[in-house]
Each structure stands twice: as structure tokens, then as C-alpha cells.
Amino acid sequence: MTATAGNGKSGQAMQRPPVVSQEAWDAAHRQLLAKEKAHTRARDALAAERRRMPWMAVERQYAFEAPQGRLSLHDLFEGRHQLIVYRAFFEPGVFGWPEHACRGCSMVADQVAHVAHLNARDTTLVFASRAPQADIARLKEQMGWTMPWVTITDDFDKDFGVDEWHGTNVFYRDGERIFRTYFVNNRGDEQMGGTWNYLDITPLGRQEVWEDSPAGYPQTATYKWWNWHDSYVADAEPDKKWVEVSDAGEAAFREESAKARS
Template sequence: MTASDEKGTTGAQSEMRTPAVVSKDEWEAARDALLVKEKAHSRARDALAAERRRMPWMAVKTDYQFEGPDGKIGLLDLFDGRRQLIVYRAFYEPGVFGWPEHACRGCSMVADQVAHVAHLNARDTTLVFVSRGPQEDLARLKARMGWDIPWFTLTDSFDTDFGVDEWHGTNVFFRDGDRVFRTYFLNNRGDEQMGNTWNYLDITPLGRQELWEDSPEGYPQTPTYKWWNWHDSYVADAPPDKKWVEISTAGEAAFREESAKKKL
């Protein structure tokens, strides 16, 4: 019997073929079977991120310029002193549907999903959006929509040179002193998953920077969970909070013990 049969629904709803309604034990067995595939998917995703961290880099030799709230700045300035930079090309400019009251619907949905950037900043990573709309219009749009993402105006061929002149996309860059390298790019459905802190870090050359990751030798890594903080409490060069370290360590130990029991 389906859920629809159980409820006795009629009309259009009754045409929806819902899964079977089963007992608690049957449901848990089905969930455990699917969990095997989900874990395999997670391991495959981690392996893909590890391979991404080993991709070759492309040197960026043009000093691209952008307009910001305080005037003109260069590509190096977008890093805001950090080593990694993620640039999402959003469409908010004349000719885009919704202008000037709204940005593109899809780009707006991406902006709505972005987690607090302080967590990325804590991993030496800066996230910015870029569009061709003027700063005064961008400021009004951000205030209306409640977006705090740093957002800059394109002024040259950056969008054309990096494949985002006619469609949205996310470019990733790494800074070594004054040298800038392009390390990764995604668009289309690849952009659908973005917004989550972890997904952003997974497309960067340094990754999440946690000990469990498969990263090249010498890459920065710290214990899992220990660096996490409230978004208003990150302080540069501050050691992890002692109490949080104790809590996370205890949590990890309990998880390992429970996992060991399930394998018996």
C-alpha cells in the first residue's frame, strides 16, 4: 500500500506513485542499504577534491581592475591579504531581466545561499561576487536583499578572459606574494552546489586544511573541528578555544566508539 492509498487521497494527488509504507525495521534496513552508497559517494567526492588540489595552475599576468565601494582596486586587492580567492560572476547589469531592481534570478539564488564568509576567511580564503552593474546600484541591491558578500564592478576583460562573459561561473585563484594563479573553474550545474562553506573550500587548492584530507606534502592542515568558531569570534593568529577543543575531542572519541560498536 502506498502513502496515497493510506490517506485515501483522490484526484491529481492519487496519481502520484509514492514509495511503500513499511515497518520501522524495514525502513532502517532500507536506510542502511542506501547509506552504503552515500558513504561511497562521500569518499568519491573527497577523492575528487584531492585530485583537484593537484591540478596544475595557470599564471595570471594581467592586472585586472575592478570598481569597489572605495574606488578602483586590482585583482591582488580582491584577495584582501589572504592566499585564496573565489570569484563568482553574477549578472546584475543593464540588459539583465530584473534590472535595476533585481539581479538575475539564478545569480540571486546563489547569493541567497552563501554562508557567512567569516568561516572562509578563517581558512585564508576570500569570496567575492563581480558584476558589471555600477557600485551605487549594487549597494542598493545588497541592502534590499540583505547580502553582505563583497561585490565588485567589472571594468575590463576579466569576464571574457575567464569564461564568464555570457554565463555565470566560479573562478578560483591563489596568491603567492604578488603572483596570481588560476587554479580551478566551474559553471553550469557546478554552481548549484555552491554556497556551503565546505563546498567552497573543496574547490580551493588548499582544501579544508584538515588533517584527514589527502593533500600534497607541506600543505597547511589542522585537526578537524578545532578551528571552528562563531562567525563573530574569529581572531587572527588566535589559538583554538581550549573548551571547544575539549568538547570536539570528546565528540570525536564518542563517534569512533559508536562506529566501532556498529561494526561488531
């Protein structure tokens, strides 16, 4: 079938898929769903392998400027164990300066989920650029962004592969020691922004009991920690109704996993 609108610049008509009956559509959807489920299981297995990737000790000291003053890499964790740092290009020489940050980096910023959900999983997300803090504050207000955003003052970007291109580095803090655990850039950055995608690149993962994680890693009951972003309270008891809903969801998840293994 040929489309009557939406032709491309090539002048060729857009070739649409066939239009079929409800039964045929359901059959096609079931076929595709099976492949999508396989893709999800493969993605989970890859995340499990990522959690077993070796760590690299961070030996150098790094300094950043923030609204509250000068901060170290250790400070960026805000007391949590995991830190995700996205290198966003906003500085002199970048297209759009000084009114805007890089278009691609701005798209990433636009799709970042509320950081409270990451914080609830012992994880801090920070954006880092070379622009002065005054410019970053102005840009965040202009664009409606709320994530922490610091100014790089040394070789942090060069040392972690983000001096000439965007990228996301993940770190883990064990007391005073800091380790680099993961890095992704290029098209790998396209999926960043959602809570689950961020957690899947961290060494601790989503921290739910269904995950394949090394022994001793923190894990809690599936779904039970989820909350409204303004309602996370340490050691708070989940609402009884939500426990019932999440129990039903967890049972369905177990049933589906059992079928996939059979």
C-alpha cells in the same frame, strides 16, 4: 500507494514509496547510508585530486570598482592567499534589471554562508558583475546580502569564461603572482554557497589533517578552528569544552575511516 494531493500538471497521481515498519525502514536506511558514505569518500577523493590540478599563471592586469574605489585582482584577495570569484549577472539587459539581479545568481547569493568562516581559512569570496557600484549597493541592502561585490571594468569576465554565463573561478596568490587554479559553472555552481563546498574547490582545501593534500600544504587539527562567525581571532586558544567535544568527534571520525578501509 497513490497520493491524494500534490498531483502534477500531467493529471497523474503522485506515486509514493511504500509505507513500512520501523525495522524495514531502518534496513532501507542502512542500505542507503552505505551508498551515501561511499559518495562522501568519492567526493573527498575528487577534492584531493582537485588540489593537485595544475595552475595557470594570470599574466594580465585587471581592474574592478568597489565601494573603496578602484581595485586590482591582487587587491581582491584582501591579503589572503585564496580568492573565489563568482560572476553574478546584474547589469543592463539582464532579466530583472534594475530592481533585481538574475534569478539564478540571486538564489546563489541567498545561500552564501557567512564569509567569516572562509576568511578564517585564508580565503576571500567576491561576487563580480558589470552593474555600477551604486546599483550593487542598493541591491545588496534590498536583498540583505553582505558579501563583497565588485564591478567588472574590463575583459575579466571574457578571459575567465563568464562573459555569457555564470561561473566560479578560484585563484591563488603567491606574493605578487596570481594563478588560476579551478573553474566551475553550469550545474556545478548549484552546490556553491556553503563553506565546505567553497573550500573543497580551493587549492588548499579545508586545511584539516584528515585531508589528502600534497606535502607542505597547511593543515590544522580537525574541528579545532571552527568558531562563531563573530569570534574568529588570530592565534586565539579554543575553548576547553569545545576541545573536548571536537576530540570526541575526531575519534569517531577516525574510527569510521578505519572501518571504511577494512
